[in-house]
Amino acid sequence: LLKLCTFKNEFSQNGATIRKDEATGDIYIARVIHGGLADRSALLHPGDLLVEVNGNPVVGLEPEQVIHILANSQGTILFKVIPNPSQASNSQTLVCMRAMVDYCPLQDSSIPCPDAGMAFSRGDLLQVVDQSDGQWWQARKLPCATSCAGLIPSASMLKSKQREQWWCQPLQRTSYRKRRQSCTTCSPNTNALSTPYEEVVLYQRPPQENHRLIILVGASGVGVNELRKRLIKLNPSTFQGPVPHTTRSIRAGEQNGREYHFVTKELFEYMVCNHRFVEYGESKGQLYGISTDAIDEVLKRGRMCIIDAEPHSIQLLRTKKFKPYVIFIKPPSPDRLRQTRRDARIITNYAINRVFSKERERERETKQKNESKYKQFFDSVLVNDDLQDACIELCSIIQQAQDEPQWIPVSWGRAED
Ligand SMILES: Nc1ncnc2c1ncn2[C@@H]1O[C@H](COP(=O)(O)OP(=O)(O)OP(=O)(O)O)[C@@H](O)[C@H]1O
Numbered sequence: 536l537l538k539l540c541t542f543k544n545e546f547s548q549n550g551a552t553i554r555k556d557e558a559t560g561d562i563y564i565a566r567v568i569h570g571g572l573a574d575r576s577a578l579l580h581p582g583d584l585l586v587e588v589n590g591n592p593v594v595g596l597e598p599e600q601v602i603h604i605l606a607n608s609q610g611t612i613l614f615k616v617i618p619n620p621s622q623a624s625n626s627q628t629l630v631c632m633r634a635m636v637d638y639c640p641l642q643d644s645s646i647p648c649p650d651a652g653m654a655f656s657r658g659d660l661l662q663v664v665d666q667s668d669g670q671w672w673q674a675r676k677l678p679c680a681t682s683c684a685g686l687i688p689s690a691s692m693l694k695s696k697q698r699e700q701w702w703c704q705p706l707q708r709t710s711y712r713k714r715r716q717s718c719t720t721c722s723p724n725t726n727a728l729s730t731p732y733e734e735v736v737l738y739q740r741p742p743q744e745n746h747r748l749i750i751l752v753g754a755s756g757v758g759v760n761e762l763r764k765r766l767i768k769l770n771p772s773t774f775q776g777p778v779p780h781t782t783r784s785i786r787a788g789e790q791n792g793r794e795y796h797f798v799t800k801e802l803f804e805y806m807v808c809n810h811r812f813v814e815y816g817e818s819k820g821q822l823y824g825i826s827t828d829a830i831d832e833v834l835k836r837g838r839m840c841i842i843d844a845e846p847h848s849i850q851l852l853r854t855k856k857f858k859p860y861v862i863f864i865k866p867p868s869p870d871r872l873r874q875t876r877r878d879a880r881i882i883t884n885y886a887i888n889r890v891f892s893k894e895r896e897r898e899r900e901t902k903q904k905n906e907s908k909y910k911q912f913f914d915s916v917l918v919n920d921d922l923q924d925a926c927i928e929l930c931s932i933i934q935q936a937q938d939e940p941q942w943i944p945v946s947w948g949r950a951e952d
Pocket of ligand 1: 753755756757758759760761875876877919920921922923
């Protein structure tokens, strides 16, 4: 039941931490952990001076000795305290945040009490229940209902930690610069560096509002494009892809604005310079790209726009206008991948070898690692095992994304200024 924590300057027991005032030798309640035993008793408060525990005077004792008394107490524990006269009112507003970084209290030498800390990963939803300390907040992981809160670094604390790490890692800095040079439209890490937490609210799309943009991401060969094409083919009146732009000439039977928007090289380059493309590339000497205007056209027609994108493009699309819902397509186990793709007879032996070649495997691993860098942006994860099952599940995920309350950044939910 009882866990002894001896680290730094706060000591945790029964959902509260204690601290010694080095000048006077007095022992105080430093924090009351929300949802813990002390909080539920409503009798202890931060700043209360501890006088006795179970009849034992604690004045002059070390915090470890007090913890020892507590650890050996059974049944009801009797505290004699002098209440903190300037007790702050406990009316904290609850704020929900999405973690944009990973955090582990056991690897953090600055946390006042690691036992009271809470680990989290990028993408986790945190309900921040106490921000009264500018450096250490208390939070619960969502969905949580009853769980006890834990200590997490405040946003400003995490930012300064990130800055420290940034300057202490020359190798990472170099590779980041290299990546920025090769990526002209966005710089994936800058936002994550400046916002360790993103405040979120529950959002339910009003029926008169455009549908949310659906983005599928996944490693090459996992079936992102296949799933997108199938969904559109199954229900073309609901799902639609944006019409791409190209510099290649129009062919017989094609119509400008239907298969492609046919534009000159000059216009295409002008659009690139003006950041009008989400993604673009070259094939056989011609340029192809998906513009944000083309996505907007689909949404304005009342359809659900579904695109597959590189993870680094997500940042560009994370706007109030598109409110993107990102679905990460994961491969099944390598054995199942091999089996399902072969069973489907969709790919030839040549293609199977291509998909499973060593080089391709390494490529996939690198891409998967890359994608895990963006996992804070993934709203859902879908395993593409059996194609038909995956299509059904994808439809249901999309339906939920459009019609049920979802967490979105608070800035997307605000009314127009
Ligand atoms: N669940 C599945 N079962 C069987 N075959 C599948 C499945 N999903 C996709 N495939 C097949 O696997 C091949 C690769 O799929 P797809 O072209 O969609 O890959 P991708 O993820 O878009 O990657 P890339 O960007 O490299 O094309 C295609 O031939 C597709 O038909």
